[in-house]
Amino acid sequence: MGKTENVQMLGITVKKDEDFSEWYNQVVQKAQLADYGPVKGFMVIRPHGYALWEAIQNYFNKVMDKHKVSNAYFPLLIPESFFRKEAEHAQGFEPELAWIEKSKGEESKDEERVAIRPTSETIMYDSYAKWIRSWRDLPLRINQWCNVLRWEVKQTKLFLRTREFLWQEGHCVYATKEECDKEVRLFLDAYKKMVEELLAIPVIAGKKTDSEKFAGALYTTTIEALMPDGKSLQMGTSHNLGQGFAKSFGLKFLDEESKEQLPWQSSWGFSTRLIGSIVMVHGDDKGVVLPPRIAKQKAVIVPILFDNAKEKVLKKCSEVEKTLSSINAFVDDRENYSPGWKYSDAELKGIPLRLEIGPKDLEKKHVVVVRRDNGKKEFVKEKDIKKRVGEILEEMHSDMFNKAKKFMDANIVEAKNWSEFEKGIKSKKMVSVHFCGDASCEEEIKSETTATSRCIPFDQKKSEGKCVKCEKPSKEKVLFAKSY
Amino acid sequence: MGKTENVQMLGITVKKDEDFSEWYNQVVQKAQLADYGPVKGFMVIRPHGYALWEAIQNYFNKVMDKHKVSNAYFPLLIPESFFRKEAEHAQGFEPELAWIEKSKGEESKDEERVAIRPTSETIMYDSYAKWIRSWRDLPLRINQWCNVLRWEVKQTKLFLRTREFLWQEGHCVYATKEECDKEVRLFLDAYKKMVEELLAIPVIAGKKTDSEKFAGALYTTTIEALMPDGKSLQMGTSHNLGQGFAKSFGLKFLDEESKEQLPWQSSWGFSTRLIGSIVMVHGDDKGVVLPPRIAKQKAVIVPILFDNAKEKVLKKCSEVEKTLSSINAFVDDRENYSPGWKYSDAELKGIPLRLEIGPKDLEKKHVVVVRRDNGKKEFVKEKDIKKRVGEILEEMHSDMFNKAKKFMDANIVEAKNWSEFEKGIKSKKMVSVHFCGDASCEEEIKSETTATSRCIPFDQKKSEGKCVKCEKPSKEKVLFAKSY
Numbered sequence: 001m002g003k004t005e006n007v008q009m010l011g012i013t014v015k016k017d018e019d020f021s022e023w024y025n026q027v028v029q030k031a032q033l034a035d036y037g038p039v040k041g042f043m044v045i046r047p048h049g050y051a052l053w054e055a056i057q058n059y060f061n062k063v064m065d066k067h068k069v070s071n072a073y074f075p076l077l078i079p080e081s082f083f084r085k086e087a088e089h090a091q092g093f094e095p096e097l098a099w100i101e102k103s104k105g106e107e108s109k110d111e112e113r114v115a116i117r118p119t120s121e122t123i124m125y126d127s128y129a130k131w132i133r134s135w136r137d138l139p140l141r142i143n144q145w146c147n148v149l150r151w152e153v154k155q156t157k158l159f160l161r162t163r164e165f166l167w168q169e170g171h172c173v174y175a176t177k178e179e180c181d182k183e184v185r186l187f188l189d190a191y192k193k194m195v196e197e198l199l200a201i202p203v204i205a206g207k208k209t210d211s212e213k214f215a216g217a218l219y220t221t222t223i224e225a226l227m228p229d230g231k232s233l234q235m236g237t238s239h240n241l242g243q244g245f246a247k248s249f250g251l252k253f254l255d256e257e258s259k260e261q262l263p264w265q266s267s268w269g270f271s272t273r274l275i276g277s278i279v280m281v282h283g284d285d286k287g288v289v290l291p292p293r294i295a296k297q298k299a300v301i302v303p304i305l306f307d308n309a310k311e312k313v314l315k316k317c318s319e320v321e322k323t324l325s326s327i328n329a330f331v332d333d334r335e336n337y338s339p340g341w342k343y344s345d346a347e348l349k350g351i352p353l354r355l356e357i358g359p360k361d362l363e364k365k366h367v368v369v370v371r372r373d374n375g376k377k378e379f380v381k382e383k384d385i386k387k388r389v390g391e392i393l394e395e396m397h398s399d400m401f402n403k404a405k406k407f408m409d410a411n412i413v414e415a416k417n418w419s420e421f422e423k424g425i426k427s428k429k430m431v432s433v434h435f436c437g438d439a440s441c442e443e444e445i446k447s448e449t450t451a452t453s454r455c456i457p458f459d460q461k462k463s464e465g466k467c468v469k470c471e472k473p474s475k476e477k478v479l480f481a482k483s484y
Numbered sequence: 485m486g487k488t489e490n491v492q493m494l495g496i497t498v499k500k501d502e503d504f505s506e507w508y509n510q511v512v513q514k515a516q517l518a519d520y521g522p523v524k525g526f527m528v529i530r531p532h533g534y535a536l537w538e539a540i541q542n543y544f545n546k547v548m549d550k551h552k553v554s555n556a557y558f559p560l561l562i563p564e565s566f567f568r569k570e571a572e573h574a575q576g577f578e579p580e581l582a583w584i585e586k587s588k589g590e591e592s593k594d595e596e597r598v599a600i601r602p603t604s605e606t607i608m609y610d611s612y613a614k615w616i617r618s619w620r621d622l623p624l625r626i627n628q629w630c631n632v633l634r635w636e637v638k639q640t641k642l643f644l645r646t647r648e649f650l651w652q653e654g655h656c657v658y659a660t661k662e663e664c665d666k667e668v669r670l671f672l673d674a675y676k677k678m679v680e681e682l683l684a685i686p687v688i689a690g691k692k693t694d695s696e697k698f699a700g701a702l703y704t705t706t707i708e709a710l711m712p713d714g715k716s717l718q719m720g721t722s723h724n725l726g727q728g729f730a731k732s733f734g735l736k737f738l739d740e741e742s743k744e745q746l747p748w749q750s751s752w753g754f755s756t757r758l759i760g761s762i763v764m765v766h767g768d769d770k771g772v773v774l775p776p777r778i779a780k781q782k783a784v785i786v787p788i789l790f791d792n793a794k795e796k797v798l799k800k801c802s803e804v805e806k807t808l809s810s811i812n813a814f815v816d817d818r819e820n821y822s823p824g825w826k827y828s829d830a831e832l833k834g835i836p837l838r839l840e841i842g843p844k845d846l847e848k849k850h851v852v853v854v855r856r857d858n859g860k861k862e863f864v865k866e867k868d869i870k871k872r873v874g875e876i877l878e879e880m881h882s883d884m885f886n887k888a889k890k891f892m893d894a895n896i897v898e899a900k901n902w903s904e905f906e907k908g909i910k911s912k913k914m915v916s917v918h919f920c921g922d923a924s925c926e927e928e929i930k931s932e933t934t935a936t937s938r939c940i941p942f943d944q945k946k947s948e949g950k951c952v953k954c955e956k957p958s959k960e961k962v963l964f965a966k967s968y
Contacts (some may be wrong), residue, residue, distance in 0.1 A: 111523070
């Protein structure tokens with residue numbers, strides 16, 4: 001059957017380097033990762049997209065288990081008074097809160113106004129204040145996987161900017177600042193490792209400037225990735241909250257000398273926007289390219305059927321499927337679809353490997369293995385399949401990571417003065433530059449270039465210089481870029 | 485150190501058979517399974533309780549994977565117009581909806597009124613209508629794990645009756661009624677198996693009467709468990725939704741002859757109330773008793789320390805911990821707590837096994853193993869530990885299930901007439917009785933006895949009789965009980 005029309009319908013109609021934004025929207029929807037919901041700003045995460053989130057959850061649950069973080073669940077609705085308790089925090093989230101109508105009659109008239117959580121610091125710490133009594137209860141490390149809601153008015157972008165999204169938020173309490181500092185970095189480093197090892201995306205870890213830190217935090221650390229359009233994407237943050245929330249919510253503990261002390265707190269989170277970053281960094285004109293380690297089904301087996309050897313070919317496909325069960329290989333045995341149509345479908349969805357098996361391959365006792373990222377074909381002897389496919393997947397992971405790393409490295413430039421800075425931002429680079437750290441200076445830079453500070457990278461040589469904007473002395477360089 | 489006061493504080497101050505309701509409230513909170521949230525009707529699920537939910541999720545995700553159900557995520561907020569599309573469904577949920585305030589200025593004035601999902605049929609089927617085109621797209625099987633909200637005004641009971649709870653909701657679409665019927669039962673049977681095998685709780689599977697079926701369903705099937713206070717707890721339901729939602733939301737498909745057809749739909753769900761059932765069925769005056777298969781940490785190892793052998797004992801404890809790592813055994817090596825305090829703490833939390841290791845046990849090359857459910861002590865040779873502990877855990881599971889089964893069987897009685905029926909309900913039994921199925925008749929029974937029909941058990945002999953209330957002919961027996 002001629003299925004050319006379908007291939008066209010399935011395919012992406014714009015090129016990644018011609019209209020990046022439209023390309024992204026098409027890929028996300030046509031590859032069935034996500035759809036727009038019926039309410040403005042909301043998304044439906046479809047099974048193919050949700051499986052990526054589950055892979056991330058499985059990976060990170062193991063990391064948290066190792067570091068003695070327990071999962072829990074706190075209420076969706078937060079009382080108005082809680083937002084008032086920590087002034088900076090309240091101010092940061094107020095404009096984006098969705099409040100619940102009081103329409104329940106008598107019952108709710110006595111009840112306080114409540115909003116859907118934009119993040120859970122306040123409601124979690126209200127409980128923490130009840131649970132923590134002595135130094136024996138510390139450190140307390142709790143995480144929750146949940147939905148949060150921020151009533152953004154900017155244009156929706158699936159996975160990247162939606163009013164509701166899924167995330168994890170870890171919230172820890174420590175006896176000392178030192179412990180808190182140490183673990184703020186511990187979880188940021190765990191994020192970096194996960195993003196690089198599972199998503200094959202290189203990131204830069206650093207500290208946020210005061211203007212960009214979390215509302216209510218002492219300081220914020222972040223991992224930032226560079227997208228192909230030159231914009232930086234914040235992939236995860238880890239905050240030292242200091243003792244401000246503890247004061248506001250009444251957290252205290254008796255130390256070993258039975259003296260009352262204020263504890264230190266941290267919080268850290270990443271969200272479903274990670275899925276968007278996978279699409280943007282690795283995708284191509286044919287669709288998604290899934291990094292092999294995160295793909296649940298790592299290989300599709302496509303039978304090339306001719307009447308004379310139909311059964312034999314299908315039997316072999318089924319054998320190979322079993323051989324590769326640990327990577328969830330599956331046979332695409334849908335009838336009435338041509339092999340070409342199946343190739344396109346698997347490419348659109350980003351399945352890492354395609355195995356082709358036809359009558360000639362049976363004769364030669366090999367299978368054809370095609371990599372999604374670079375289209376490279378390899379004939380693999382039947383007896384070597386399991387071993388070789390495992391190797392190819394790992395090679396693919398490294399190649400994808402290295403390609404993205406090369407792109408990132410090539411697109412971070414140093415600026416010595418304002419004109420170099422402006423030129424860098426205009427030409428879609430991340431620009432590393434001396435900067436004083438002042439909020440007013442940062443605001444000026446933003447209004448002139450639309451770029452914001454992304455982070456003060458941890459990994460930089462000591463250097464003295466002058467702020468690119470105000471020329472006050474600066475002791476470290478800051479990365480600026482446009483951002484999502 | 486004398487820690488008697490603490491043991492008292494930790495302990496449950498009422499007996500299960502004296503004040504069941506207060507006993508339940510104390511156990512749930514003191515064992516740190518859950519707490520009340522700051523907003524009326526909301527709960528905080530603490531790590532010890534959430535771990536049970538995670539065990540249930542892990543178990544059931546495997547079941548769904550086997551039956552080709554994919555997880556996905558749909559929006560939290562549902563437009564008002566969606567609730568209007570299916571009349572019965574709308575009527576069922578209307579009183580419990582929480583609406584979002586329109587206070588966002590310009591932006592939201594054009595937007596429709598939205599409510600937090602009480603269940604997701606409507607918003608999921610809106611997407612399904614877009615995704616389904618032909619018979620090739622069927623069956624479609626999607627599940628989501630999420631929070632839902634029903635603004636109940638009845639008194640809150642942790643895990644059993646809260647405004648927000650966590651659940652899974654499976655939503656499937658089929659080409660024929662036969663397939664739909666078959667899988668409605670398939671997932672109900674999977675629930676029964678899970679509850680019996682993982683939670684060690686026996687249930688009765690059956691069909692709901694029309695009065696008790698899900699709003700908008702053709703019919704509802706259920707599994708019901710008997711709680712120690714004689715009330716029935718609905719543990720999970722599986723509905724055949726017929727074609728009503730398909731009509732209302734525009735789901736249709738082209739069959740193999742390219743004719744347009746209406747599909748059949750099912751939905752099925754269970755919630756965090758399952759955690760409440762574990763507490764009620766298995767708990768005792770000392771606290772929770774966790775069924776071994778659901779407990780993450782299946783054994784606590786308590787060192788009995790004397791100055792002369794402290795290091796040796798701790799070393800042995802650590803060895804045993806390693807030997808039993810597959811059941812997540814852990815040493816309670818907290819200082820300043822006596823072994824007795826640790827025993828009480830582990831009993832309160834319901835850890836299935838306690839291993840005691842002291843100097844004498846080292847000499848005799850054994851450890852003492854104590855079962856949480858019946859307190860039975862056993863000396864297990866060091867070399868047999870792994871094997872024997874595994875066996876004891878399985879024995880414990882069977883004994884707990886059988887004990888609950890015996891209780892249930894002894895508390896289901898047959899009634900031949902109204903007086904026997906009333907007597908049965910009054911004496912806290914589930915009563916099996918002939919019943920006509922009429923809503924009006926059921927309403928009368930409810931107003932006179934507060935009992936409702938729980939289910940028409942699948943597993944019953946054919947029998948002819950007369951309705952216990954109106955004496956119209958009846959062809960099957962129905963189980964009635966008070967319920968949660």
